Amino acid sequence: xxxxxxxxxxxxxxxxxxxxxxxxxxxxxxxxxxxxxxxxxxxxxxxxxxxxxxxxxxxxxxxxxxxxxxxxxxxxxxxxxxxxxxxxxxxxxxxxxxxxxxxxxxxxxxxxxxxxxxxxxxxxxxxxxxxxxxxxxxxxxxxxxxxxxxxxxxxxxxxxxxxxxxxxxxxxxxxxxxxxxxxxxxxxxxxxxxxxxxxxxxxxxxxxxxxxxxxxxxxxxxxxxxxxxxxxxxxxxxxxxxxxxxxx
Amino acid sequence: xxxxxxxxxxxxxxxxxxxxxxxxxxxxxxxxxxxxxxxxxxxxxxxxxxxxxxxxxxxxxxxxxxxxxxxxxxxxxxxxxxxxxxxxxxxxxxxxxxxxxxxxxxxxxxxxxxxxxxxxxxxxxxxxxxxxxxxxxxxxxxxxxxxxxxxxxxxxxxxxxxxxxxxxxxxxxxxxxxxxxxxxxxxxxxxxxxxxxxxxxxxxxxxxxxxxxxxxxxxxxxxxxxxxxxxxxxxxxxxxxxxxxxxx
DNA sequence: CGCAGAATTGATACATCTCAAGCTGGGTGG
DNA sequence: CCACCCAGCTTGAGATGTATCAATTCTGCG
Numbered sequence: 001x002x003x004x005x006x007x008x009x010x011x012x013x014x015x016x017x018x019x020x021x022x023x024x025x026x027x028x029x030x031x032x033x034x035x036x037x038x039x040x041x042x043x044x045x046x047x048x049x050x051x052x053x054x055x056x057x058x059x060x061x062x063x064x065x066x067x068x069x070x071x072x073x074x075x076x077x078x079x080x081x082x083x084x085x086x087x088x089x090x091x092x093x094x095x096x097x098x099x100x101x102x103x104x105x106x107x108x109x110x111x112x113x114x115x116x117x118x119x120x121x122x123x124x125x126x127x128x129x130x131x132x133x134x135x136x137x138x139x140x141x142x143x144x145x146x147x148x149x150x151x152x153x154x155x156x157x158x159x160x161x162x163x164x165x166x167x168x169x170x171x172x173x174x175x176x177x178x179x180x181x182x183x184x185x186x187x188x189x190x191x192x193x194x195x196x197x198x199x200x201x202x203x204x205x206x207x208x209x210x211x212x213x214x215x216x217x218x219x220x221x222x223x224x225x226x227x228x229x230x231x232x233x234x235x236x237x238x239x240x241x242x243x244x245x246x247x248x
Numbered sequence: 249x250x251x252x253x254x255x256x257x258x259x260x261x262x263x264x265x266x267x268x269x270x271x272x273x274x275x276x277x278x279x280x281x282x283x284x285x286x287x288x289x290x291x292x293x294x295x296x297x298x299x300x301x302x303x304x305x306x307x308x309x310x311x312x313x314x315x316x317x318x319x320x321x322x323x324x325x326x327x328x329x330x331x332x333x334x335x336x337x338x339x340x341x342x343x344x345x346x347x348x349x350x351x352x353x354x355x356x357x358x359x360x361x362x363x364x365x366x367x368x369x370x371x372x373x374x375x376x377x378x379x380x381x382x383x384x385x386x387x388x389x390x391x392x393x394x395x396x397x398x399x400x401x402x403x404x405x406x407x408x409x410x411x412x413x414x415x416x417x418x419x420x421x422x423x424x425x426x427x428x429x430x431x432x433x434x435x436x437x438x439x440x441x442x443x444x445x446x447x448x449x450x451x452x453x454x455x456x457x458x459x460x461x462x463x464x465x466x467x468x469x470x471x472x473x474x475x476x477x478x479x480x481x482x483x484x485x486x487x488x489x490x491x492x493x494x495x496x
Numbered sequence: 497c498g499c500a501g502a503a504t505t506g507a508t509a510c511a512t513c514t515c516a517a518g519c520t521g522g523g524t525g526g
Numbered sequence: 527c528c529a530c531c532c533a534g535c536t537t538g539a540g541a542t543g544t545a546t547c548a549a550t551t552c553t554g555c556g
Contacts, residue, residue, distance in 0.1 A: 072397045074487060080400040082393035093386055100390060127375065134382045137389060138341055142348060144392035145330035149320045151399035152328040152447025156544070191503060199400025201545055206504055222553075223503065239322060404512070439535060449513055454536055470521080471535065497556105504551070512543085519536065526529090 011041075016112070021088035022062040023136065026128035034126070038118040043110050044068075050091075050103040050111075057099045059113040060092030066109035067188040070101040071196060081197040083140070086170070090136055094120050107188055151199045154239060159198040160208040161237035164218065168228050183228040191223075212237070259289075264360070269336035270310040271384065274376035282374070286366040291358050292316075298339075298351040298359075305347045307361040308340030314357035315436040318349040319444060329445040331388070334418070338384055342368050355436055399447045402487060407446040408456040409485035412466065416476050431476040439471075460485070 013019060013036055024035050041064070044050055050068060051057055063085050070083035082101060085091060091103060091111065123130045150162055171185045187194070191209075195202040212218045217233045218226055228234055261267060261284055272283050289312070292298055298316060299305055311333050318331035330349060333339060339351060339359065371378045398410055419433045435442070439457075443450040460466045465481045466474055476482055 070393070072393070074397070074401065075489065076487075078401040080397040082396045095383065095386075101393070123379075124375075127372075127378075130375075130378055130382060131371075134378060134385060135343065137382060137385045138343075141385060141389045141392060144389060144396065145318070145320070145349070147396060148330045148392065148399055149322070149328040151396055153322065153326040202503080203505085203546080204544060207544095210504070239324075241323065438533095450535080451514080451537085452512060455512095458536075499556090500554100502551105502553080504549105506549080507547090509546070510543105511545085512541105514541070515539090517536105517538080520532105520534085522532100524529100524531085526527105 016064070018062060018064055018088040018112075022112070023090050023129060023133050024062070026132045027126075031122075031126050031128055034122060035114065035129075038114050038122075040113055041110060042113055044105040044108070046105060046107050046109075048105045048109075050105055050109070051099050053099055053102045055099055056097055057092055058097070058116050060090065060094060060116055060119055061111040061113040063087050063089045063091065064110040064112050066105060066107045068103055068105050068109055069189075069193065069197075070103055072101055079196045080199060081193070082144070084197065089140075090133065092116070094123055094133075106190075106193060156198075156200055156204050156208050157211065157237055158239040159200060160194075160205065160212065161217070161234050162240065163194060163198060164212075164226065164228065165231075165234050165238045165240075168226075168231070168234070183231060185226055187224045187226055261287075264312070266310060266312055266336040266360075270360070271338050271377060271381050272310070274380045275374075279370075279374050279376055282370060283362065283377075286362050286370075288361050289358060290361055291356070292353040294353055294355050294357075296353045296357075298353055298357070299347050301347055301350050303347055304345055305340055306345070306364050308338065308342060308364055308367055309359040309361040311335050311337045311339065312358040312360050314353060314355045316351055316353050316357055317437075317441065317445075318351055320349055327444045328447060329441070330392070332445065337388075338381065340364070342371055342381075354438075354441060404446075404448055404452050404456050405459065405485055406487040407448060408442075408453065408460065409465070409482050410488065411442060411446060412460075412474065412476065413479075413482050413486045413488070416474075416479070416482075431479060433474055435472045435474055 013024065013032055016022075019025070024032065027035060042061070044066075053072065065087055068085040068091070069081050070085065071079055071081045073079045085103075092099070094116070097116070119129075123133070150159055154162065167187065168183045168185060172183055189197065191202045191205045194200075195205045198205065209218075209220070212234075213220055215233070217228070217230050217237060219229055220226060261272065261280055264270075267273070272280065275283060290309070292314075301320065313335055316333040316339070317329050318333065319327055319329045321327045333351075340347070342364070345364070367377075371381070398407055402410065415435065416431045416433060420431055437445065439450045439453045442448075443453045446453065457466075457468070460482075461468055463481070465476070465478050465485060467477055468474060
């Protein structure tokens with residue numbers, strides 16, 4: 001059961017950390033008031049499952065803080081992550097009432113939920129929610145396709161380098177923009193989760209992390225804390241086009 | 249250059265084969281008239297490139313007949329298909345004016361194009377275009393994620409079986425619904441294109457096709473004409489959940 | 497302090513890739 | 527009408543990257 005801890009941050013949309021990026025980004029005045037009326041918060045602890053694939057879901061939601069994953073599992077247990085949900089990302093699908101993927105909190109997670117029915121009505125009557133959702137969905141589709149290239153054609157080393165590069169760049173974009181500065185961050189994923197995201201085994205992930213460390217592209221402090229020692233080399237190892245215009 | 253052959257079928261949206269499935273599906277009366285004013289047709293021959301990644305694209309379009317592919321290529325030539333465009337599928341992204349993928353006609357292709365600017369204006373002023381596009385984009389995202397599982401976790405045999413199953417089911421859904429009847433169809437893809445779609449080499453594709461033939465799951469007449477001899481065995485080989493609720 | 501989960505490392509197996517040699521069938525020109 | 531040609535495909539043999547199985551070694555925490 002979700003731990004409800006809704007008072008740890010403001011209920012006021014005006015102060016919300018994802019106000020300008022989430023599905024509500026384009027709403028103002030009346031529209032925002034209507035959203036505010038149907039919203040509520042839910043919190044989950046790291047490791048908790050938010051929903052299982054196939055379950056009924058009577059709400060849609062935005063990630064406010066924390067990281068969640070979308071994954072699919074085959075009958076014999078093979079698992080593939082199909083999405084990484086970061087703050088402002090949207091969960092759920094208007095017009096469908098069961099979920100197609102397992103949603104899991106990998107860190108402590110807070111979501112801003114909207115009851116499905118009223119949300120769907122809003123999509124029909126006010127334009128800005130649907131417009132923003134379309135934009136976000138198109139971005140997700142681009143990310144998914146970028147990931148298809150990684151899964152289908154990249155080597156293990158390239159996969160790891162790509163993942164580190166994406167996480168590093170996301171952190172950098174939140175922090176001050178300083179391109180060729182050394183980048184430091186904490187991995188929000190275990191080795192196994194990385195493996196499930198990259199279509200590898202955890203052993204291969206571990207080996208490739210060690211290899212990048214040995215090659216002085218990164219350094220590790222503990223298992224999670226990563227420093228990018230040579231960002232250009234990382235980009236090179238990721239095999240992306242020079243001017244790294246990646247999404248996610 | 250595109251071969252313009254716009255008279256081989258009707259200009260009247262009322263008679264259009266994709267009228268009820270494409271981005272225009274929800275439009276009636278005025279809205280349809282407005283779309284009709286900004287639309288025009290383009291034809292491409294099998295093998296022709298519709299657009300290159302990075303190019304400017306001043307229109308968006310629906311596939312009317314034929315099959316096209318979306319693909320990405322790495323600097324060293326590794327290629328991954330990231331989408332298969334069938335009749336009624338949408339090409340292009342409102343709000344962005346360059347293309348992120350190579351678009352190629354794999355069969356003769358006819359597209360119904362809308363000039364981008366007026367189309368974007370319509371999205372803002374009339375709700376039904378945007379609503380339908382959101383719905384279609386969410387479906388594409390589901391397909392892309394389904395494909396991520398295939399690329400990341402399935403074996404070569406499972407990949408081939410999955411692809412054949414998807415094509416067979418699509419053809420079956422267009423034709424009369426007869427579940428356990430023998431299914432026959434023509435592959436719209438060469439072995440190399442299949443390989444690029446599945447994240448394999450063309451040799452592996454060829455070998456697995458031969459293996460499925462030897463196992464009497466399929467039979468081949470020429471290189472392209474496929475008969476599914478045992479659909480249950482194909483499903484089994486694809487490794488999907490029993491009640492195959494796949495998308496695409 | 498010691499335990500448990502997470503991660504690393506090693507040895508080996510195996511699926512797929514790579515390189516290379518034929519095959520096949522539909523189209524073309526002599 | 528036939529022979530040739532060539533892109534697309536098949537098949538084979540060997541190389542290689544990643545998975546698998548199996549110990550250790552870390553690391554945080556009660």
